[in-house]
Amino acid sequence: MKSKKNIVIISGILILLSFLLKYINADAFITDGLMIAASVVAGYSIAKNAIGALRYKVLGIEALVTVAVVGAIFIREYWEAAAVTFLFTFGSYLEAITLEKTRSSLKSLLDLAPTTASVYRDGKEIKVSPDEVLKGERVIVRPGEKIPVDGLIIKGKASVNQAAITGESIPVEKETGDSVFSTTVIETGYLELEAQKVGDDTTFARIMEMVEEAQDSKAPTQKFIERFSKYYTPGIMILSIFVYLITRDLELTLTLLVISCPGAMVISAPVSIVAGIGNGAKKGILIKGGEYLEKAGKVDVVAFDKTGTLTAGKPVVTKIQPFIGTEEDILCMAAPVEISSEHHLAKAILQETLGRSINIEQASEFEVLSGLGVKGVVNDKNVLVGTRRLMENENIIITLKVEEYLQSEESNGQTAVIVAEQGKIAGVISIADKIRDDAYELANRLRKAGVKKVIMLTGDNKRTAEAVAKKLGLDEYYSELLPEDKVSKLNELKNNSIVAMIGDGINDAPALAVADLGIAMGGSGTDVAMETADMVLMSDNLNRLPYAFSLSRATVKNMKQNIYFAVAVVFILLIGVLTKNVLMAFGMLVHEISVLLVIINAIRLMNYKNKE
Amino acid sequence: MKKVTLQLEELVCPTCAKKIEAALNKVDGVDDVNVLFNASKAKINFDETKIDSEKITKVITDLGYEVLNVK
Numbered sequence: 129m130k131s132k133k134n135i136v137i138i139s140g141i142l143i144l145l146s147f148l149l150k151y152i153n154a155d156a157f158i159t160d161g162l163m164i165a166a167s168v169v170a171g172y173s174i175a176k177n178a179i180g181a182l183r184y185k186v187l188g189i190e191a192l193v194t195v196a197v198v199g200a201i202f203i204r205e206y207w208e209a210a211a212v213t214f215l216f217t218f219g220s221y222l223e224a225i226t227l228e229k230t231r232s233s234l235k236s237l238l239d240l241a242p243t244t245a246s247v248y249r250d251g252k253e254i255k256v257s258p259d260e261v262l263k264g265e266r267v268i269v270r271p272g273e274k275i276p277v278d279g280l281i282i283k284g285k286a287s288v289n290q291a292a293i294t295g296e297s298i299p300v301e302k303e304t305g306d307s308v309f310s311t312t313v314i315e316t317g318y319l320e321l322e323a324q325k326v327g328d329d330t331t332f333a334r335i336m337e338m339v340e341e342a343q344d345s346k347a348p349t350q351k352f353i354e355r356f357s358k359y360y361t362p363g364i365m366i367l368s369i370f371v372y373l374i375t376r377d378l379e380l381t382l383t384l385l386v387i388s389c390p391g392a393m394v395i396s397a398p399v400s401i402v403a404g405i406g407n408g409a410k411k412g413i414l415i416k417g418g419e420y421l422e423k424a425g426k427v428d429v430v431a432f433d434k435t436g437t438l439t440a441g442k443p444v445v446t447k448i449q450p451f452i453g454t455e456e457d458i459l460c461m462a463a464p465v466e467i468s469s470e471h472h473l474a475k476a477i478l479q480e481t482l483g484r485s486i487n488i489e490q491a492s493e494f495e496v497l498s499g500l501g502v503k504g505v506v507n508d509k510n511v512l513v514g515t516r517r518l519m520e521n522e523n524i525i526i527t528l529k530v531e532e533y534l535q536s537e538e539s540n541g542q543t544a545v546i547v548a549e550q551g552k553i554a555g556v557i558s559i560a561d562k563i564r565d566d567a568y569e570l571a572n573r574l575r576k577a578g579v580k581k582v583i584m585l586t587g588d589n590k591r592t593a594e595a596v597a598k599k600l601g602l603d604e605y606y607s608e609l610l611p612e613d614k615v616s617k618l619n620e621l622k623n624n625s626i627v628a629m630i631g632d633g634i635n636d637a638p639a640l641a642v643a644d645l646g647i648a649m650g651g652s653g654t655d656v657a658m659e660t661a662d663m664v665l666m667s668d669n670l671n672r673l674p675y676a677f678s679l680s681r682a683t684v685k686n687m688k689q690n691i692y693f694a695v696a697v698v699f700i701l702l703i704g705v706l707t708k709n710v711l712m713a714f715g716m717l718v719h720e721i722s723v724l725l726v727i728i729n730a731i732r733l734m735n736y737k738n739k740e
Numbered sequence: 741m742k743k744v745t746l747q748l749e750e751l752v753c754p755t756c757a758k759k760i761e762a763a764l765n766k767v768d769g770v771d772d773v774n775v776l777f778n779a780s781k782a783k784i785n786f787d788e789t790k791i792d793s794e795k796i797t798k799v800i801t802d803l804g805y806e807v808l809n810v811k
Contacts, residue, residue, distance in 0.1 A: 177804030184763035184799070189755060224750045231778055344776040354754075394754045402778040723753075 132221045135170055139214045142166035146210075163206035170213035171197050189389040192365070196382040200712060203378050211713030212386060219720030223395075226727040230399050233406025233734065234339055240292045240311055241332065245276035247323075258310070259327040267321045274313050278330045279321030281306050286317025293332060294667035295412025334658070335666070338416065339409045343402045347418030350397035353691060357390050360698070364388035371706075383705050383712045390698045392722035396690035399730035404683030407736055412666035413676045420662040423645045424680035426626050430579050430673075431618065433631035433639070434586035434596060437649055438570075438670075439561040441632075443472055445480035446542060447558040449533060456486060458555035462513045462547045464491040465504040473545060474502070476559045477513075497521075501545075512548040524548050530556070541595025560592075563599060566670040571601045573674040578681055580625070585614045585639070614639040630673065647673070679736060686733050690726045697722040741771065744793045746782040749806040751775075756805070763803055767791065 146162035171194065178190035193216055200209035245258045248266040258276035261267060266282070269275050275288070287299040292311040299315050302308055308321065310330035327333065346354070368384035371377070401418040408415050415421055432438050448455040463481040466474035467490050481488055491504030491511065500521065501514015512522055516534070519526055526534075530546075530553055537544045542558040571582040584605040586593050593607035606617055615638050621627045622644060629636070629643035632650065637660045640646030648661035650668030658664055665672045701718055704710030710718070751757055757777040764773040764782070769790030774783045784796055797807045 173804065180802045180804050181759055181763065183802065184766050186759050186762045186803075188759050189753075190804075220752045223752045227752060228750055234779075340776060340779045340781070343778040389753075389755065391753060398754055398777055 131173075132217060132224075135173065136214070136218045136221055139166040139170040139210070139217070142169065143210050143214060146207075160204075160206045163210040164201060166210040167197055167201060167206070167213050170210075170217045174213060174216060189361075189391075192385045192388055196385045196712065199378060199382040199385075203382075205379060205712070208379075208712040212716045215713065215716040215720050219716075219723065222720075223723055223727060226724060226731065227399065230403045230727060230730050230734065231343075231406065233403075233410050234336070234343065237292070237339075237409060238336055240274075241336075242274035242276040242311055246270075246273075261323050261326050263323055263326060265323045267323050269314050269319045269321065271314050271316050271318070275308050275310055275319070275321070277321065277323040278310050278325035278332075279308060279323045281308060281319055282322050283320035284318045286314045286319045288317075289313045289315050290667075293335070293412070294669075295410065295672070296667045296669060335409075335414060338414060338658070339405060342415060342417045343405045344398075345417030345419065347397055347401060347422045347687070349422065349687065349691065350401070350418060353393055353397055357394050360390050360393075361388050364702075379712065380705070380708065383710070383715050386712050387698075387701050387705055387710075387715045387719060389719075390694065391719055392694035392697055392726045393691070395723060396694045396726050397687050399727050400683055400687035400690055400733060403730045403733035404679060404686070404736075407683075407733055408676065408679055411672065411675065412669075413672055413679070414658070414664040414666060415676075415680070416662050416664075420645060421680045421683050423626060424628065424663065424677055425684035427578075427628045427645060427677065428580040429621055429625045429627045430574055430582050431621070431627060431629045431639075431643070432582070432584045432602075433614075433629075433636050434584055434588055434593065435561060436632045437630055438567045438584065438596060438600065439563050441561065443476040443543070443559050443561045445476050445557055446560045446562070447537070448480075448555060449558070450555040451530065452549070452552070452554040455555075456484065458547050458557065459484065459486055461506055461509075461511045461549050461554060462545075462557060463488045464506045465494065465502050465511050465513050467491070468494050469496060469502050471502075473543060473559050477545070477557060480557075509550050513545060516546065519546055519548060519553070522548075522551075524551055524553060526553065538591050539595065541592045541599070543592070563596060564670060567600055570670050570673065571603075574677065577674040577677040579677065583621075585609055585617060585629075587611075611636075611638055615642050618642050647676070682736050683733060686730060690729055693729075694722065694726060742786055742788045742793075744784050744786065744796065745811045746784070746793075746797060746800065747808045747811070748780045748782060748800065749808060751777050751780045751805070760800060760803060760805065764796065764799060767796070767799055770796065 142162050143166045146159045150159045174190045175194045178194045181188045182191060197209045197213055242258050244255050245261050246253055246255055246268040247261055253268060261277050267277055267279060281302060281304050285303040288302050288308060289297055289299045290312045291297040293309050309332060311332040364384055365388055368381045372381040404421055405415050435441050448458050450458050459481045462477050466477050467488055491506045494504040496502050497518060500518040503512045512518060533556060534544045537558050542560045545557045545559060546553060547555050574582050581603045584597055584602050586607055587609055588607060590607040593605045597605035618627055618629060618639055626644045628645040628647055629639050630647045630649060631640055640648060640660050646661045647663045649665050701710060701715060705715055754777045757775040760782060761773050761775045764770050769787045770784060771787060772785040793810055797810060800807055
């Protein structure tokens with residue numbers, strides 16, 4: 129890079145000097161000599177690279193430029209020779225600088241990587257490089273420090289900023305038993321961890337590697353362009369031979385060689401993709417390649433898994449309706465019976481009871497009635513907790529008033545659990561998987577981002593599904609689906625639309641794999657999600673989704689602008705050269721400027737933000 | 741079989757990446773080459789009985805590209 133800069137300066141000065149001397153009518157011997165000197169200064173490294181490549185039987189653009197320049201000197205077009213070498217070197221220097229900018233997102237992320245780790249070794253605390261920490265070693269992290277490994281907290285408590293992984297800068301509270309990621313930062317607190325994943329195995333390192341690979345994986349449009357340019361260069365070379373044989377015009381022939389590498393075209397797609405994927409990576413959106421960017425830009429149906437994606441995935445007690453006594457009385461009856469149950473609804477009831485600081489003592493004569501509920505004896509009274517069927521089986525009468533209440537709760541998406549004491553219904557506990565706060569506006573925002581239909585696929589019952597779909601304003605829902613039903617439903621949808629599936633990445637792995645675009649939520653740390661999904665939202669935040677779609681659309685648009693522009697330049701140049709309106713130096717100038725414009729256009733994507 | 745990752749100077753055109761790939765593929769002992777244009781990295785699988793990472797590095801410097809580090 130530095131030597132390139134020097135070459136540009138020296139050859140530029142030589143060319144300028146030559147012009148000045150010509151202006152004051154100096155001897156042509158001197159002015160031409162200066163131009164030749166400029167060509168040699170700038171041309172030397174081009175020729176060296178050309179020969180280096182030829183030694184490995186590779187014909188590069190450098191070889192063509194070298195031939196053109198030698199030819200130009202041979203036909204005494206010294207200015208053309210000097211200008212071509214100067215522009216070629218200067219152009220690639222500027223391209224390197226601007227390209228670095230399009231690639232800077234990933235570099236700025238890589239720079240976040242921790243540089244030291246404090247570990248306990250032989251009873252002493254020492255500082256080592258994060259790569260040298262051994263698995264299972266005890267690592268100490270203090271406020272303001274970066275966590276150097278993926279590990280399990282064995283001592284301490286801290287508020288951790290996970291922005292490097294999730295893109296979310298609001299700190300998360302972590303304590304003993306929780307896992308933490310390398311490169312996240314402790315804002316306050318103190319942690320001692322057991323190192324679990326070190327060096328290149330950490331989540332951070334793997335994300336970086338995936339982004340790196342993704343930025344270089346090719347989009348379909350790009351493959352087409354590459355095929356085109358693969359034939360374009362040899363095509364122009366053959367054309368130039370014919371042109372020479374027919375016209376015997378050496379200058380025209382050499383000019384054709386100069387424009388034979390469609391620089392702007394080959395770079396048009398990669399620069400847009402690197403900028404787009406980089407932009408996403410900084411915001412915790414991992415896009416696994418150009419192909420998926422293009423697909424995300426075309427998605428018209430977005431399908432969601434319900435549990436854990438649109439809802440919190442943890443059922444909670446939403447309402448208690450006592451028919452006898454108070455809400456607390458109902459919990460005092462139900463909790464002692466539920467305490468020995470493994471059922472997820474039981475957990476919700478216990479959590480609610482503990483949340484109200486009510487002591488729970490285990491019921492006696494406890495019995496689980498599979499699929500129906502539980503029963504037991506609390507304070508010498510028979511207690512039943514469960515479904516309608518359980519009550520009917522035990523000959524307990526459900527009054528009209530209770531039945532009406534049950535139906536209204538159920539149509540509202542709640543699971544209603546009946547509590548009975550001594551043969552009489554005492555109350556109803558409503559339990560629901562709460563809809564996530566960030567899910568409410570989602571459907572609208574997705575439609576604004578260009579999605580036509582937002583649907584939900586769930587294994588849950590129809591009534592619950594309907595209630596959730598209605599609350600969220602979804603277009604359609606499909607309920608009571610087994611994992612394999614989800615797959616066949618997606619295949620059906622794929623027949624006439626491009627479908628994205630959003631799930632947690634673990635239970636939904638088959639659905640994510642079969643969808644045109646599989647998106648895993650909150651994928652940080654879970655290997656399955658990162659492997660199967662085409663796009664991973666590292667933070668557990670649905671708000672990132674519309675952004676991911678609009679960023680993809682913007683990237684695809686940017687890429688298309690670049691490609692159309694580059695193709696137009698190639699044809700205009702070709703026509704210009706063949707009609708002798710474009711000479712060698714000007715041809716090179718147009719070529720280099722078009723490459724720069726394409727890069728600059730891609731840089732705009734770096735600063736892309738959602739307009740919302 | 742060994743794997744080496746070379747960090748190259750900023751690659752300016754995708755054809756440079758292609759060129760490096762083509763040249764390395766013709767070297768005896770090199771099994772698999774992947775040059776990442778945007779990352780400016782070359783990932784190479786090679787047979788350590790036939791070639792070493794220094795020789796691989798030399799091929800790239802011969803082509804006119806700087807190798808910044810070897811990993």
